[in-house]
Amino acid sequence: MKFAVISFPGSNCDYDMYYAVKDILKEPVEMVSYNENSLDGFDAVLIPGGFSYGDYLRSGAIAKFARIMPSLIDFANAGKPVLGVCNGFQILTEIGLLPGALQNNRDMQFISEYEALTVENNKTIFTSEYETKQNIMIPIAHGEGNYYCSENELEDLKANKQIVFTYNNNPNGSVANIAGVTNKNGNVMGMMPHPERAVEKILGSEDGVQLFKSILKSFRGGTEVE
Amino acid sequence: MSNTEISPQEIKDKKVYRDWGLTDYEYNLISTKLLHRLPNYTETGLYSGMWSEHCSYKNSKEVLKEFWTKGSRVLQGPGEGAGVLDIGDNQAVVFKAESHNHPSFVEPFEGAATGVGGIIRDIFSMGAKPIASLDSLRFGELTNSKNKYLLEKVVSGIAHYGNCIGVPTVGGEIAFDSSYDGNPLVNVMCVGLMNQDNLESGLAQGSGNSIIYVGAKTGRDGINGATFASSQFSDEEDSDRSAVQVGDPFMEKLLVDACLEIINQHSDALVGIQDMGACGIVSSSAEMASKANSGIHINLDLVPQREPNMTPYEIMLSESQERMLLCVKKGKEQEVIDVFKKYGLDAVNIGNVSDDGRYVLTQDNNTVCDIPTRTLVDDVPRYHHESKRPARLDKNNSANIAVENPSKTLTDLLSSPTIASKHSIYRQYDTRVQANTVVSPGSDSAVVRIRHTNKSLAMTTDCNARYIYLDPYIGGQIAISEAARNIVASGAVPIGITDCLNFGNPDNAESFYELDQSVQGISKACQLFDTPVISGNVSLYNETDNKAIYPTPMIGMVGLIEDNQHITTQEFKDSNDLIYIIGETYDDYSGSELQKLVSKKIEGKKIEGKIEHFDLDIENKNQNLIHQAIINNLVNSVHDVSEGGLGVSLSECCFKNNFGVDAKINITSSQLFSETQSRFVVSINPKNQKDFEKLMQDNATLIGKVTDNESFNLSLLDNQVNVKLSILKSAWEDSLECLMK
Numbered sequence: 001m002k003f004a005v006i007s008f009p010g011s012n013c014d015y016d017m018y019y020a021v022k023d024i025l026k027e028p029v030e031m032v033s034y035n036e037n038s039l040d041g042f043d044a045v046l047i048p049g050g051f052s053y054g055d056y057l058r059s060g061a062i063a064k065f066a067r068i069m070p071s072l073i074d075f076a077n078a079g080k081p082v083l084g085v086c087n088g089f090q091i092l093t094e095i096g097l098l099p100g101a102l103q104n105n106r107d108m109q110f111i112s113e114y115e116a117l118t119v120e121n122n123k124t125i126f127t128s129e130y131e132t133k134q135n136i137m138i139p140i141a142h143g144e145g146n147y148y149c150s151e152n153e154l155e156d157l158k159a160n161k162q163i164v165f166t167y168n169n170n171p172n173g174s175v176a177n178i179a180g181v182t183n184k185n186g187n188v189m190g191m192m193p194h195p196e197r198a199v200e201k202i203l204g205s206e207d208g209v210q211l212f213k214s215i216l217k218s219f220r221g222g223t224e225v226e
Numbered sequence: 227m228s229n230t231e232i233s234p235q236e237i238k239d240k241k242v243y244r245d246w247g248l249t250d251y252e253y254n255l256i257s258t259k260l261l262h263r264l265p266n267y268t269e270t271g272l273y274s275g276m277w278s279e280h281c282s283y284k285n286s287k288e289v290l291k292e293f294w295t296k297g298s299r300v301l302q303g304p305g306e307g308a309g310v311l312d313i314g315d316n317q318a319v320v321f322k323a324e325s326h327n328h329p330s331f332v333e334p335f336e337g338a339a340t341g342v343g344g345i346i347r348d349i350f351s352m353g354a355k356p357i358a359s360l361d362s363l364r365f366g367e368l369t370n371s372k373n374k375y376l377l378e379k380v381v382s383g384i385a386h387y388g389n390c391i392g393v394p395t396v397g398g399e400i401a402f403d404s405s406y407d408g409n410p411l412v413n414v415m416c417v418g419l420m421n422q423d424n425l426e427s428g429l430a431q432g433s434g435n436s437i438i439y440v441g442a443k444t445g446r447d448g449i450n451g452a453t454f455a456s457s458q459f460s461d462e463e464d465s466d467r468s469a470v471q472v473g474d475p476f477m478e479k480l481l482v483d484a485c486l487e488i489i490n491q492h493s494d495a496l497v498g499i500q501d502m503g504a505c506g507i508v509s510s511s512a513e514m515a516s517k518a519n520s521g522i523h524i525n526l527d528l529v530p531q532r533e534p535n536m537t538p539y540e541i542m543l544s545e546s547q548e549r550m551l552l553c554v555k556k557g558k559e560q561e562v563i564d565v566f567k568k569y570g571l572d573a574v575n576i577g578n579v580s581d582d583g584r585y586v587l588t589q590d591n592n593t594v595c596d597i598p599t600r601t602l603v604d605d606v607p608r609y610h611h612e613s614k615r616p617a618r619l620d621k622n623n624s625a626n627i628a629v630e631n632p633s634k635t636l637t638d639l640l641s642s643p644t645i646a647s648k649h650s651i652y653r654q655y656d657t658r659v660q661a662n663t664v665v666s667p668g669s670d671s672a673v674v675r676i677r678h679t680n681k682s683l684a685m686t687t688d689c690n691a692r693y694i695y696l697d698p699y700i701g702g703q704i705a706i707s708e709a710a711r712n713i714v715a716s717g718a719v720p721i722g723i724t725d726c727l728n729f730g731n732p733d734n735a736e737s738f739y740e741l742d743q744s745v746q747g748i749s750k751a752c753q754l755f756d757t758p759v760i761s762g763n764v765s766l767y768n769e770t771d772n773k774a775i776y777p778t779p780m781i782g783m784v785g786l787i788e789d790n791q792h793i794t795t796q797e798f799k800d801s802n803d804l805i806y807i808i809g810e811t812y813d814d815y816s817g818s819e820l821q822k823l824v825s826k827k828i829e830g831k832k833i834e835g836k837i838e839h840f841d842l843d844i845e846n847k848n849q850n851l852i853h854q855a856i857i858n859n860l861v862n863s864v865h866d867v868s869e870g871g872l873g874v875s876l877s878e879c880c881f882k883n884n885f886g887v888d889a890k891i892n893i894t895s896s897q898l899f900s901e902t903q904s905r906f907v908v909s910i911n912p913k914n915q916k917d918f919e920k921l922m923q924d925n926a927t928l929i930g931k932v933t934d935n936e937s938f939n940l941s942l943l944d945n946q947v948n949v950k951l952s953i954l955k956s957a958w959e960d961s962l963e964c965l966m967k
Contacts, residue, residue, distance in 0.1 A: 009479075009480055009570060010390070010480075012390075012392025012479065013392070013661075019677065049659075051390040051475070054474070054475070054476025054477075055476075056476070109653075110655075111654070112652075112653055141389070141657075141659065143389075203661060203663070
């Protein structure tokens with residue numbers, strides 16, 4: 001399974017994502033510049049965290065106009081897996097591939113912590129290796145991770161089981177404790193916590209590994225991943 | 227600054243150079259001995275910047291040469307952007323610390339942010355990837371609203387820059403004392419990792435080679451900031467705001483990536499690279515040229531400028547951030563410029579290297595400066611300062627303090643801001659970006675693993691300035707020892723240090739004595755621990771209205787962990803683990819947090835007392851024993867004993883995993899808070915008792931065990947401590963946030 005990590009000017013978790021796939025999942029992975037215009041040949045796209053374009057204007061807002069974006073939208077519309085983490089999540093809401101928006105944290109401060117999350121739905125291509133209601137520890141590091149959506153959108157998210165991860169102790173004021181959501185189709189997911197930072201015991205948690213394994217398992221038609 | 231430049235004769239007659247920090251002696255030296263003519267406006271400005279203490283170390287060089295800088299690992303000692311140490315496997319660690327005290331007082335957010343940006347540039351200009359940063363901060367007491375404001379803004383400035391650029395802020399320390407009222411200290415350390423083949427230097431050589439400017443455009447910000455940093459503050463003068471720069475971490479992220487790509491993939495095109503730090507273009511270009519005895523010719527019309535009508539003085543002395551200067555081989559310019567273009571960065575060929583040794587600037591086809599390059603860098607006078615031992619050092623009294631209620635004293639100490647948890651601060655820093663952070667803030671040292679190896683680097687910043695004030699020589703030794711204790715406690719072997727020497731005005735003989743003696747103390751300890759000084763920075767004139775700070779030589783130390791299995795943290799791991807103290811406890815209260823708490827008169831330099839019972843050999847022996855215990859896998863936790871003594875150390879071991887303690891210690895209630903050096907608290911699995919005690923001989927004292935009942939019970943010679951852990955923990959955890967409200 002071939003992964004692409006899209007790197008924007010200002011992305012700073014791109015290599016963390018790259019190494020999680022290369023060293024831990026042990027699948028082929030390439031860095032793809034924001035300035036490319038094709039995602040041909042890739043089976044999954046990862047949009048990493050960081051401060052694309054310095055988060056100037058609004059986080060994720062300028063990335064929307066990058067040259068790679070039409071290809072990314074086509075890729076997502078073709079039903080292939082797209083995962084956005086942190087700034088990647090912000091970018092996916094900005095281009096409309098995911099519902100809602102991410103606002104300043106409730107306390108108006110950047111927060112860097114290990115957070116306990118609950119897996120709300122394990123029937124997605126990103127979470128099949130977890131149990132529903134499983135508690136996992138994944139670090140967050142963001143200033144604008146306060147998820148917002150309208151009441152109607154929230155009802156939709158619930159009805160379609162699009163809420164994938166919630167915070168056990170809501171750190172940032174997110175609506176319904178939301179830490180991660182998918183699109184209606186289930187092939188695009190955004191989350192503020194960083195699973196790529198929780199893939200080795202020495203880093204404090206391996207709870208992010210199953211997320212990457214789930215993507216691979218789904219690609220292999222449900223075959224278990226070692 | 228007016229654009230109508232005054233004439234050389236007017237500069238001389240009106241002694242304008244004095245406003246820029248040059249003395250009459252220096253000005254006369256320049257005009258009569260070096261140039262044999264009067265320097266013009268631009269030239270005078272260049273000298274004032276380059277001859278400032280910040281750029282030239284003219285007041286401290288005599289002292290700095292005392293530093294021990296050798297050692298088998300040293301690949302690059304002081305003198306370049308940062309020092310470099312061999313860590314095996316063809317890899318090297320690069321680190322340096324720098325102060326941004328004055329800018330952070332005037333504009334705390336940008337001052338701190340650009341401090342982070344500046345030190346990161348020093349690291350990647352050596353060819354290394356910045357992998358971690360640490361901050362050592364000092365403020366006045368938080369009872370003062372200005373200090374709260376400074377702390378809040380400095381922390382958010384550090385977070386803003388570090389988080390955005392993607393370098394994890396993994397550690398640091400903060401202390402509060404009223405001697406820093408009006409003169410906070412903001413010292414930032416950055417650590418980088420590189421392949422030894424990529425080692426670069428700031429060099430401009432080879433006649434005809436090109437000088438390439440890259441990064442942000444030059445504006446009128448921070449003009450002659452080095453002169454500003456080398457002068458004292460006065461309450462009446464508040465017009466220095468333009469001397470503070472504004473940072474753009476996004477731009478710097480692009481610069482790091484682009485420069486490292488050039489160093490990694492286009493090294494045959496690159497002759498040298500240096501960041502434009504203090505004194506901007508003039509210091510980077512003049513230093514690069516003088517190292518190679520070259521000349522340099524720059525056409526100022528080609529320098530990218532943010533504002534129209536900038537004078538040569540403004541262009542050359544601007545400290546606009548996020549700019550680098552490269553020397554590139556003739557014919558290879560486009561290759562380098564194309565890499566920068568890919569990152570959306572402006573790179574411009576602004577001049578070239580010459581073999582005439584002259585520093586020549588032209589603007590609008592006029593020569594605005596033509597002076598020997600070496601006069602800017604190598605001909606700076608060195609000053610020998612008078613040194614006078616302060617009378618306070620000869621008072622032989624040692625403080626003695628009676629503690630009536632040790633439970634209450636412990637709770638009070640845990641909530642004092644210097645000791646209290648800094649969680650509310652470091653939670654604002656991205657501590658884990660790059661996914662290599664093993665031990666994040668809150669333990670003795672931060673630990674960052676080296677990806678694709680089984681090794682890690684431990685790092686810490688330390689300095690107890692009150693000890694330096696009470697005894698600069700012993701205090702200097704203690705500063706190194708404490709840093710090494712933190713490094714050793716994390717499972718590492720100390721390999722080198724950087725420093726920021728924050729002192730008062732060196733023209734004051736007592737201030738100079740403090741500087742000189744503490745440097746000698748530091749150097750002596752460095753030699754013993756085999757931790758050479760590989761880089762550093764000097765910040766003198768830390769005075770506001772003639773009131774100096776405590777002498778504060780901040781030490782940044784790095785250690786190497788050869789096997790990640792040996793990474794050790796301070797918190798207790800299991801109930802029933804046995805607790806030992808390594809090192810003897812005496813009545814040491816001079817300069818202690820207990821003394822501060824009880825006497826209330828420790829603030830503002832009113833302290834006195836003798837530093838006793840410190841012995842470098844015992845320190846070294848105890849550290850070696852701890853290291854042996856760790857590498858033989860005999861311990862579950864190690865924590866050093868520092869501010870607040872054993873009481874505080876034992877409490878800190880309990881907090882993270884909510885364990886209690888049941889112990890009997892043969893010390894008095896007062897001694898529970900004594901700050902005798904060279905001590906550790908260790909917990910071990912009972913199955914290792916025999917091996918551990920055999921290793922320690924009579925150097926470790928078994929005091930009790932870890933319990934899971936969440937209560938803190940100590941039986942002392944004269945009293946008992948029985949407190950619920952939750953009470954101690956909330957005193958420690960909530961204090962800083964409450965004080966900031």
